Amino acid sequence: MKVINLDYLASNPLLPHVQEAMIEAIRKNYGNPSSQHQIGDKAATALAKAREQVARLINAPSEKEVVFTSGGTESVNHAVKGVAFANADKGKHIVTSNIEHNAVLRSLRALKMMDYKVTSVPVDSYGRVNPDDVAKAIKDDTILVTIMHSNNEIGTIQPLAEIARVTRERKVIFHCDAVDSVGVVPFDVQKLGVDLLSFAANQFYGPSGVGGLYIRRGTRIWPLIDGGVQENNKRAGTENLIGIIGMGVAAELAVRDMDARLLYARELKERLIRGLRARIDDIFINGHPEFSLPNLVSVSIRYIEGEGVVLMLDEEGIAVSTRSACAAGALQASHVLLSIGRDFADAQGTMVLTFGITTTEEDVDRFMDVLGRVVQTLRGMSPLYAKAKQAAASSARLAAAEGGIR
Amino acid sequence: MKVINLDYLASNPLLPHVQEAMIEAIRKNYGNPSSQHQIGDKAATALAKAREQVARLINAPSEKEVVFTSGGTESVNHAVKGVAFANADKGKHIVTSNIEHNAVLRSLRALKMMDYKVTSVPVDSYGRVNPDDVAKAIKDDTILVTIMHSNNEIGTIQPLAEIARVTRERKVIFHCDAVDSVGVVPFDVQKLGVDLLSFAANQFYGPSGVGGLYIRRGTRIWPLIDGGVQENNKRAGTENLIGIIGMGVAAELAVRDMDARLLYARELKERLIRGLRARIDDIFINGHPEFSLPNLVSVSIRYIEGEGVVLMLDEEGIAVSTRSACAAGALQASHVLLSIGRDFADAQGTMVLTFGITTTEEDVDRFMDVLGRVVQTLRGMSPLYAKAKQAAASSARLAAAEGGIR
Numbered sequence: 001m002k003v004i005n006l007d008y009l010a011s012n013p014l015l016p017h018v019q020e021a022m023i024e025a026i027r028k029n030y031g032n033p034s035s036q037h038q039i040g041d042k043a044a045t046a047l048a049k050a051r052e053q054v055a056r057l058i059n060a061p062s063e064k065e066v067v068f069t070s071g072g073t074e075s076v077n078h079a080v081k082g083v084a085f086a087n088a089d090k091g092k093h094i095v096t097s098n099i100e101h102n103a104v105l106r107s108l109r110a111l112k113m114m115d116y117k118v119t120s121v122p123v124d125s126y127g128r129v130n131p132d133d134v135a136k137a138i139k140d141d142t143i144l145v146t147i148m149h150s151n152n153e154i155g156t157i158q159p160l161a162e163i164a165r166v167t168r169e170r171k172v173i174f175h176c177d178a179v180d181s182v183g184v185v186p187f188d189v190q191k192l193g194v195d196l197l198s199f200a201a202n203q204f205y206g207p208s209g210v211g212g213l214y215i216r217r218g219t220r221i222w223p224l225i226d227g228g229v230q231e232n233n234k235r236a237g238t239e240n241l242i243g244i245i246g247m248g249v250a251a252e253l254a255v256r257d258m259d260a261r262l263l264y265a266r267e268l269k270e271r272l273i274r275g276l277r278a279r280i281d282d283i284f285i286n287g288h289p290e291f292s293l294p295n296l297v298s299v300s301i302r303y304i305e306g307e308g309v310v311l312m313l314d315e316e317g318i319a320v321s322t323r324s325a326c327a328a329g330a331l332q333a334s335h336v337l338l339s340i341g342r343d344f345a346d347a348q349g350t351m352v353l354t355f356g357i358t359t360t361e362e363d364v365d366r367f368m369d370v371l372g373r374v375v376q377t378l379r380g381m382s383p384l385y386a387k388a389k390q391a392a393a394s395s396a397r398l399a400a401a402e403g404g405i406r
Numbered sequence: 407m408k409v410i411n412l413d414y415l416a417s418n419p420l421l422p423h424v425q426e427a428m429i430e431a432i433r434k435n436y437g438n439p440s441s442q443h444q445i446g447d448k449a450a451t452a453l454a455k456a457r458e459q460v461a462r463l464i465n466a467p468s469e470k471e472v473v474f475t476s477g478g479t480e481s482v483n484h485a486v487k488g489v490a491f492a493n494a495d496k497g498k499h500i501v502t503s504n505i506e507h508n509a510v511l512r513s514l515r516a517l518k519m520m521d522y523k524v525t526s527v528p529v530d531s532y533g534r535v536n537p538d539d540v541a542k543a544i545k546d547d548t549i550l551v552t553i554m555h556s557n558n559e560i561g562t563i564q565p566l567a568e569i570a571r572v573t574r575e576r577k578v579i580f581h582c583d584a585v586d587s588v589g590v591v592p593f594d595v596q597k598l599g600v601d602l603l604s605f606a607a608n609q610f611y612g613p614s615g616v617g618g619l620y621i622r623r624g625t626r627i628w629p630l631i632d633g634g635v636q637e638n639n640k641r642a643g644t645e646n647l648i649g650i651i652g653m654g655v656a657a658e659l660a661v662r663d664m665d666a667r668l669l670y671a672r673e674l675k676e677r678l679i680r681g682l683r684a685r686i687d688d689i690f691i692n693g694h695p696e697f698s699l700p701n702l703v704s705v706s707i708r709y710i711e712g713e714g715v716v717l718m719l720d721e722e723g724i725a726v727s728t729r730s731a732c733a734a735g736a737l738q739a740s741h742v743l744l745s746i747g748r749d750f751a752d753a754q755g756t757m758v759l760t761f762g763i764t765t766t767e768e769d770v771d772r773f774m775d776v777l778g779r780v781v782q783t784l785r786g787m788s789p790l791y792a793k794a795k796q797a798a799a800s801s802a803r804l805a806a807a808e809g810g811i812r
Contacts, residue, residue, distance in 0.1 A: 005445060010438035011644065019432050022648070026425050026432075032416035032614065036716055037725035039411060070476035070615070073633040073643030085520070103633035103642060110632050114491070202644060208438065209476070209615075209646020224630065226516050227479040227509035236509060237479030238417065238608060240615020240649060242428070310442050319443040 004363045007321040008295065008354040009152060009180065014246070015205040015253060022207065022246040030241050034230060043241055050248025054212055057204075057251040058197060059188040067213045067231045068244050072179035072200030075213040076103035078224035078235070079175040079196040083144045084111050086222040087173070091141025092116045095172075097129045097158075098339040099151050103198075104177055105335075108146075126288035127156035127340045135166045142172050149178035150185070153323045153336040153352055154287035155296035157181070164193035173219060179203060179211075183254040184295060185262065195219045201243070205356070206250030210243035261357060265294035268355055271364055272297045279372040282388075286340065286350070300342060300350040303385035304378045309351060312374045318367050321352050410769045413727040414701065414760040415558060415586065420652070421611040421659055428613065428652040436647050440636060449647055456654025460618055463610075463657040464603060465594040473619045473637045474650050478585035478606030481619040482509035484630035484641070485581040485602040489550045490517050492628040493579070497547025498522045501578075503535045503564075504745040505557050509604075510583055511741075514552075532694035533562035533746045541572045548578050555584035556591070559729045559742040559758055560693035561702035563587070570599035579625060585609060585617075589660040590701055591668065601625045607649070611762070612656030616649035667763055671700035674761055677770055678703045685778040688794075692746065692756070703759040706743070706752045709791035710784045715757060718780045724773050727758050 005013070014022075025046070031039035033047045048063075055063035069075045084094065094111065096104060098120050108118050121133040129147060138145070145167050150157045160176060167174035175196035181187055182197070183204025189197055197214035201207055215221060215234060227236030254261075273285055276299055286298035301309070306322030313320055323334050333347035342350070355364070379385040411419070420428075431452070437445035439453045454469075461469035475481045490500065500517065502510060504526050514524050527539040535553060544551070551573045556563045566582060573580035581602035587593055588603070589610025595603055603620035607613055621627060621640060633642030660667075679691055682705055692704035707715070712728035719726055729740045739753035748756070761770070785791040 003445060005437075007437075007441060007443065007445065010441045010446065011436075013435045014432060019435075022432050023429050026420060026428050029419045029425075030417075031411075031413075031725075035413060035416045035725065035727065036713075037413065037720040037727075038723075039409060039413065039725045040416065043417075070480070070631075070646060071643040074476070074631050076633065077631045077642075085516070101633070106632035106642070110491070110628060200644075207646070207648060208644040209649060222516060225476075225480050225483045226512035227482065227507070236483075236512070237477040238606075238614040240476060240613070240646060242613060243615060243646060243649065307442075314443040317444075319437075319441065319445045321441065321443075 002317065004318045004367055006353045006355055006359070006363070006367055007319045008356045008359075009203075009352065010321060011202050011208050012205045012356060013358060014207060015250060017253060018206055018246045018250045021249040022242050025242045025245045032238055033241065034228065034238070046245055047239060047241060050244045053248035053251045057187070057255055058182060058199070058214055059190055060214055061190060062217065064232055065215055065217055067215055067234045068239060068247075069211045069213050069235060070240065071202075071209050071211040072177070072198055073103040074224065075198035075200070075211045076101070076177050076179070077107050078213050079198055079221070080104060080107040080144065080146055081111065082221040082224055083173050083175065083196070083219075084116055086220045087143040091143045093139055093142045094118050095134060095137045095142055095145045096120050097147045098122050099127055099336040100146070100148055101152055101177055101179070104146055104148070123339050125341050127151055127154050127286075127336065128288060128291065129158050129163065131159055131162040131166050134163050135170070138166070138170045138172055142170070144173050144175060146175040146177065149176050149181040149187075150293045151287070151336060152180045153334055154298045154340065155293035156288045157185070157291040157293065159291075160192045160194065168193060180293060183251065184293060186258060189214055189216070196221070201247035201250055204250050204254040206247040207243045210240060210247045212247070262294055264357065265355070268359060268361070268364055269294055269297055271361060272353060272368070275364070275368045276371075279368055280375050284342070284346065286337065286342070295354055295356055297353040298350060299353065300337070300346045301375055302346060302349055303382045303388065304349045304375055306349050306351055308378055309371070309374055312377075313367075313370060316370050318370060321354070322350060323352050408723065410724045410773055412759045412761055412765070412769070412773055413725045414762045414765075415609075415758065416727060417608050417614050418611045418762060419764060420613060421656060423659060424612055424652045424656045427655040428648050431648045431651045438644055439647065440634065440644070452651055453645060453647060456650045459654035459657045463593070463661055464588060464605070464620055465596055466620055467596060468623065470638055471621055471623055473621055473640045474645060474653075475617045475619055475641060476646065477608075477615055477617040478583070478604055479509040480630065481604035481606070481617045482507070482583050482585070483513050484619050485604055485627070486510060486513040486550065486552055487517065488627040488630055489579050489581065489602070489625075490522055492626045493549040497549045499545050499548045500524050501540060501543045501548055501551045502526050503553045504528050505533055505742040506552070506554055507558055507583055507585070510552055510554070529745050531747050533557055533560050533692075533742065534694060534697065535564050535569065537565055537568040537572050540569050541576070544572070544576045544578055548576070550579050550581060552581040552583065555582050555587040555593075556699045557693070557742060558586045559740055560704045560746065561699035562694040563591070563697040563699065565697075566598045566600065574599060586699060589657065590699060592664060595620055595622070602627070607653035607656055610656050610660040612653040613649045616646060616653045618653070668700055670763065671761070674765060674767070674770055675700055675703055677767060678759060678774070681771070681774045682777075685774055686781050690748070690752065692743065692748070701760055701762055704756060705759065706748060706756040707781055708752060708755060709788045709794065710755045710781055712755050712757055714784055715777070715780055718783075719773075719776060722776045724776060727760070728756060729758050
């Protein structure tokens with residue numbers, strides 16, 4: 001049975017060109033880019049090429065502003081903690097939003113244990129931050145604003161340029177966690193005006209365990225990983241060259257194919273939303289209808305448990321993800337869904353569907369058919385659903401009766 | 407022209423089996439080990455297998471004590487900063503040695519800027535730490551002792567078990583940077599009694615950009631990289647699974663072939679030392695004659711500049727490394743060589759030769775022949791060398807004349 005992957009966010013499949021480039025790198029047995037001899041020279045050349053490819057993806061003014069990391073999470077930690085430590089003499093206050101990823105949340109939690117203070121601005125029911133709220137949250141001792149570009153659970157995209165205008169005016173460093181955006185939607189650090197940008201290769205068909213951090217020239221930041229002088233003295237440690245080469249090729253292809261991928265993703269997204277609404281009642285589509293990732297649909301299905309759906313779909317060879325329980329397995333509702341006003345029960349019944357260039361319309365249709373059956377089965381066992389339907393039916397009868405009286 | 411690699415320390419070549427395993431992993435297109443569905447299951451199984459392979463290499467009591475990182479430098483940063491931050495309430499004093507790698511030195515430099523205090527114990531002329539000095543350096547507020555296993559410039563191996571006995575008695579956490587030892591010489595965390603151990607795959611024919619940190623159960627430490635619950639909640643971020651699979655296979659082969667590799671390396675090392683002494687006068691072999699890495703020879707050649715030798719050898723297709731100048735290119739003498747009593751000039755004329763299973767006796771012999779010529783050429787241009795030889799000759803004549811008188 002063909003496995004249908006609607007959990008692209010967990011990890012994209014590697015593109016054939018990316019695979020080839022990585023396999024070639026393995027066979028070439030590159031040396032260490034920092035060596036002073038010819039074995040190192042070839043490695044240094046390959047590293048420089050990848051850096052240029054990645055710089056173009058985000059339109060960095062200089063490729064020297066791109067630091068390779070071990071992934072989006074390291075990039076975020078580097079940005080948040082690196083700015084916090086380097087600017088502690090100026091202040092210890094940081095502004096963030098209510099719907100950040102755990103990489104940001106837990107980095108901030110660590111900083112709070114070191115006497116940093118954090119103000120978290122709310123989002124509206126679509127998950128959007130109001131730039132005015134950011135402006136209000138900034139104080140004299142604010143050293144960093146860290147707000148994500150697109151949300152990994154509901155896909156909502158923030159008004160980044162407006163937020164950056166605020167941070168620039170107030171001379172506060174602005175970090176953006178764009179792990180779910182870079183390589184997926186067009187991204188231009190110059191236009192958007194961020195100082196620090198975190199991103200990861202496995203969101204655009206590159207390997208897992210490789211990422212990047214854009215550091216605008218002049219940004220006051222410490223390394224997260226100290227040691228040798230690699231990465232322009234900003235990130236120590238011998239590079240994961242095989243992975244970085246893969247990331248470079250993936251970046252180049254993302255630039256080349258961006259428009260076609262966007263178009264295709266939008267078609268699939270529309271098909272999914274339309275199909276889900278037609279097949280299943282009592283659902284919400286979460287996130288902003290316009291400012292949103294094209295490759296993500298978040299759907300809350302009332303009267304069911306997301307975890308149960310994931311298991312039943314898995315048995316049918318369909319991979320989806322629920323963010324209703326935290327990854328630790330605790331029965332904790334998503335902070336993102338609660339922040340946009342969903343209640344605990346709805347949050348429990350939420351699935352995040354993410355897809356990409358290998359996803360077909362048939363995959364989507366088959367998923368929706370299976371999901372329709374699964375939801376029917378689960379709701380058939382749910383006393384809550386029966387009660388709700390009874391209530392709805394009786395109020396309809398009542399309305400009809402009342403209509404008769406009037 | 408075949409390139410002779412005598413700079414194995416910069417990066418080992420990948421073993422064919424490691425290459426195959428990584429290429430297979432690329433083609434298999436593994437998912438995310440943290441996913442709840444079957445795409446993730448296969449990835450989780452592959453990850454678990456690699457963890458067991460690596461745990462066996464260091465004889466960890468449980469594979470849960472092995473955390474995968476992006477390399478030795480990250481492991482060291484995690485250990486040093488993680489312990490410092492987690493134990494700040496107990497104290498802010500750290501003990502280290504004078505000859506640590508930059509990963510330790512610069513992690514400590516960062517901590518010093520956060521009001522941590524560091525005591526650095528000296529080494530003898532072989533580069534060995536005296537465990538009594540460690541005992542004397544430990545104070546009531548000491549929270550960490552961090553001392554390397556083998557030195558990356560001179561190869562000297564520390565009396566680790568004795569140092570661990572001290573730290574255990576004093577109830578201080580002991581971290582060992584064993585990046586140049588694990589996979590090269592037998593290593594047993596249980597026998598040696600360390601609490602934290604940093605190591606890297608590219609020192610035992612695995613890929614660069616992958617490493618491990620052994621964390622003894624119960625050790626009080628914070629993550630360096632916060633976020634998701636990967637790696638037993640000790641290191642967040644989607645894993646570099648392709649690299650980790652390569653590391654696992656490399657670890658298994660290191661266990662299997664350890665004895666044969668050791669025997670062969672010792673033969674080459676002896677051949678090198680004997681041959682260098684026979685061909686070139688005025689040289690020192692640095693490091694301990696017995697407690698030392700079998701795959702490393704550090705040689706100081708008087709009256710020459712190491713940088714010049716590296717370039718001339720490179721033109722002949724021979725890759726060696728000098729640690730006489732810091733990696734930034736500054737004309738700074740190695741802190742390790744100065745610590746063992748070499749003067750600035752000798753430190754400048756030092757080469758670190760590292761080798762392994764693909765190195766042949768012919769490689770070593772050709773290197774020594776070329777080096778002999780290069781040294782002769784360089785010394786022929788050195789006024790210092792001419793002066794020293796004149797002085798030596800005249801004092802010999804004088805001695806002969808005096809001998810005649812007596």
